[in-house]
Amino acid sequence: MKAAVIQKPPMLLDREATVAKTVESIKEAVREGASLLVFPEAYIPGYPTWIWRLKPGSDMALGNEIHARLRLHSVSLARGDLKPIQEAAKRHNVTIVLGINEIDLEVSGTTLFNTVVVIGPDGAILNRHRKLMPTNPERMVWGMGDASGLKVVDTPAGRLGSLICWENYMPLARYALYAQGIDIYVAPTWDTGESWLATMRHIAKEAGCWVIGTSTAMQGSDVPESIPELRKLFDANEWINDGDAVVIKPFGAIAAGPMHREKGILYAEIDAEAARRSRKSLDVSGHYSRPDVFSFSVDRRPKNPVVFED
Numbered sequence: 001m002k003a004a005v006i007q008k009p010p011m012l013l014d015r016e017a018t019v020a021k022t023v024e025s026i027k028e029a030v031r032e033g034a035s036l037l038v039f040p041e042a043y044i045p046g047y048p049t050w051i052w053r054l055k056p057g058s059d060m061a062l063g064n065e066i067h068a069r070l071r072l073h074s075v076s077l078a079r080g081d082l083k084p085i086q087e088a089a090k091r092h093n094v095t096i097v098l099g100i101n102e103i104d105l106e107v108s109g110t111t112l113f114n115t116v117v118v119i120g121p122d123g124a125i126l127n128r129h130r131k132l133m134p135t136n137p138e139r140m141v142w143g144m145g146d147a148s149g150l151k152v153v154d155t156p157a158g159r160l161g162s163l164i165c166w167e168n169y170m171p172l173a174r175y176a177l178y179a180q181g182i183d184i185y186v187a188p189t190w191d192t193g194e195s196w197l198a199t200m201r202h203i204a205k206e207a208g209c210w211v212i213g214t215s216t217a218m219q220g221s222d223v224p225e226s227i228p229e230l231r232k233l234f235d236a237n238e239w240i241n242d243g244d245a246v247v248i249k250p251f252g253a254i255a256a257g258p259m260h261r262e263k264g265i266l267y268a269e270i271d272a273e274a275a276r277r278s279r280k281s282l283d284v285s286g287h288y289s290r291p292d293v294f295s296f297s298v299d300r301r302p303k304n305p306v307v308f309e310d
Contacts, residue, residue, distance in 0.1 A: 001035055001036055001156065001157040001158070001269070001270045001271070001272070002032070002033050002034045002035060002036070002267060002268070002269055002270070003034060003036040003037075003038065003157070003184075003212065003247060003267065003268050003269075003270045004029035004032065004034035004036070004037045004038070004265050004266070004267055005038050005212055005214045005245040005246075005247065005256075005257070005259075005265065005266040005267075005268075006022075006025045006029065006037060006038065006039050006040070006214070006265050007040070007214065007215070007216065007217045007243045007245040007259055007262065007263060007264060007265065007266060008021070008025060008216075008217070008263050008264065008265075009046075009216055009217065009218040009219075009222040009263065010043050010044065010045060010046040010216070011045065011046075011224065012045065012046035012222070012223055012224055012227065013045050013046060013066070013069045013070060013073050013224065013226075013227060014045055014073060014224065015044055015045045015073040015074070015075065015081065017045075018043065018044045018045045018046065019044060019081070019082070019084050019085060020084070022039065022043070022044065022085055022098070023084055023085060023088045025037075025039075025265070026085070026088045026089070026092060026094065026096070027088075027092075028265065029094075029265055029267075030092045030094060032265070032267060034094070034265075034267060035093070035094050035095065035121075035156065035157065036094070036095050036097075036155070036156075036157040036184070036270065037094055037095070037096045037097070038096075038097045038186055038188070038212050038214050039096070039097065039098045039099055039188070039214065040099055040188050040189070040190075040214045040215050040216040041099040041114065041116070041164055041165055041188035041189050041190050041214075041215070041216075042099045042100065042101050042114055042188075042190075043098060043099045043100065043188075043216070044075055044098070044099075044100045044101065045070070045073040045074070045075075045101060046101075046216075047190050047216060047241075048066075048067075048070060048101075048138075048141050049190070049218075049240055049241070050063070050066055050233050051063070051137040051138065051140060051141060052137060053233050053234075054137075054233075062228065062229055062232070063140075065228055066227065066228065067140075067141065069227075070101060070112070070141070071103060071110060071112060073101075074100075074101040074102060074103035074112055075100040075101060075102050075103065075115075076102070076103050076105045077102065077117075077125065077128065078105055078106055079105060082098075082100075082117070082119070082125075085098065085119065086119055086123040086124070086125070087123060089119045089120070089121060089122075089123050090121065090122055090123030093121045094121055095118070095119065095120055095121055095155045095156060095157055095160070096118070096119040097116060097117075097118050097119075097160070097162060097186045097188070097212075098116065098117050098119065099114070099115070099116050099164065099188040100115050100116070100117065101113075101114065101115075101142075102114075102115035102128075102130070104143075107304065107305060107306065108305070111143045112141060112142050112143065113130040113131065113142055113143055113145055114130065114131035114134060114138070114141075114142045114145075114164055114165075115128060115129065115130050115131070115145070116128075116129050116131075116162045116164055116186075116188055117129075118153055118155070118160060118162065120155065121155075121156060126153040126155070127149055127151050127153045127162075128149050129145065129149030129150060129151070129162055129163075129164070130143075130144075130145025130146065130149060131144075131145050131164045131165070131167060132144060132145050132146075132147070132150075132167055132170070132173060133166075133167065133170070135165065135166045146300075146301075146302055146303040147176070147298055147299055147300045148300050148301065148302040148303075150173065150176050150177070150298060150300060151180065151300070152177055152180035152181060152182045155184075157183075157184055157270060157272065158183030158184050158210075158270070158272030158275065159180070159181050159182055159183045159184070159272070160182070160183065160184045160185075160186065161177040161180065161182045161184075161185060161186070162185070162186040162187070162188065163177065163185075163187060164187070164188055164189070165187075165188070165189040165190055165191055166191070168187050168189075168199060168203065169199070172296065174203065174206070174207070175284070175285065175296065176296075176298045177207075178206075178207050178209075178284055178285045179285040182207060182209050182275075183209055183210065183272040183275040183276070184209060184210045184211075184212065184270060184272070184275070185203060185204075185207055185209050185210065185211045185212070186211075186212045186214070187200065187203075187211065187212065187213045187214070188214050188215075189213060189214065189215050190215055190216070190241065191215065192215055192241060192242040192243065192244040193242070193244065196213065196244065197213070197244065197246060197258055200213040200246055200248050201248055201252040201254070202252070203248075204248040204249065204250055204251060204252045205250075205251050205252040205282075206282075206284060207250075207284070208250050208251065208275060208278040208279035208282060208283065208284075209250055209275040209278075210247065210248065210249065210250060210255075210270050210272075210274075210275055211247070211248040212246075212247050212248075213244070213245065213246045213247075213248070213258075214245050215241055215242075215243050215244055215245065216241050216243065217239075217241060217242065217243030217245075217259070217261060217262060217263045217264075218239070218240045218241045218243075219236075219237070219238065219239055219240060220234040220235045220236045220237060220238045220240060221236045221237070222240075223240075239261055242260055242261050243258075243259055243260060243261060243262060243263075244257070244258040244259065244260055245257050245258060245259040245266045246258040246259070246266075247266065247268035247270070249274065250274050250275045250277075250278035250279075251278050255268045255269075255270075256268035
């Protein structure tokens with residue numbers, strides 16, 4: 001099974017343009033024979049990288065204006081904003097893992113979530129996982145998700161699960177995926193660098209599975225001029241994010257990448273059987289666990305803020 005890790009900048013704060021760009025990337029990866037396609041964290045309509053640069057207090061008005069644009073261009077699954085991508089998945093018979101800014105139009109109408117969806121080759125959404133704990137200033141952008149999407153699902157490439165960015169530093173969240181027979185562990189992120197790559201390799205050895213790390217390669221020149229006070233936040237010549245897409249084999253060897261400061265697609269061959277074989281010596285949720293000593297439970301019931309009884 002050939003995997004494609006898409007490392008291209010989105011059309012920041014433009015949902016329709018980024019959806020169109022996503023469909024074009026799907027076509028490109030399919031031409032190269034890929035059938036598992038992975039996109040970065042919050043790819044539609046882009047990760048809110050400005051939150052790490054705004055000055056508390058003095059930049060509040062600017063932050064509010066940009067957040068309003070993010071809300072207007074976030075993805076509603078109920079509204080069908082991903083239909084062009086779902087149709088592309090079905091047309092090309094591919095599995096897609098995609099990070100989105102998701103807006104909840106069914107309850108609050110305004111709260112956003114950092115979400116990753118898995119779209120199957122029939123175009124159906126196999127899983128929706130909302131980031132459990134946004135990191136630092138991200139908490140001013142996204143609400144906290146519940147565990148209803150903390151699942152591993154069957155795909156033609158193998159059993160696949162995903163955690164977002166610093167969720168991958170949450171040992172119990174990782175273990176919840178390990179305990180569901182995971183073959184391919186996808187980590188959409190905004191993080192890069194040696195410490196992140198070391199984390200990806202550690203997870204591959206700990207879990208005995210394939211690990212795909214995917215971030216966004218992005219320069220200041222990729223930020224649209226339409227964003228207010230653009231040059232106050234980003235220099236046109238800087239690298240905002242280095243990318244560092246990588247594919248790790250079970251037990252920690254690098255299969256492809258890291259793709260550093262390069263906008264494109266990283267490819268790698270993935271064999272789910274290699275993950276299952278690797279767990280012969282170390283299976284942390286199987287023969288290497290100690291349920292007589294440790295106990296762990298996960299509450300995957302949806303935590304809706306209101307229940308209406310008519």
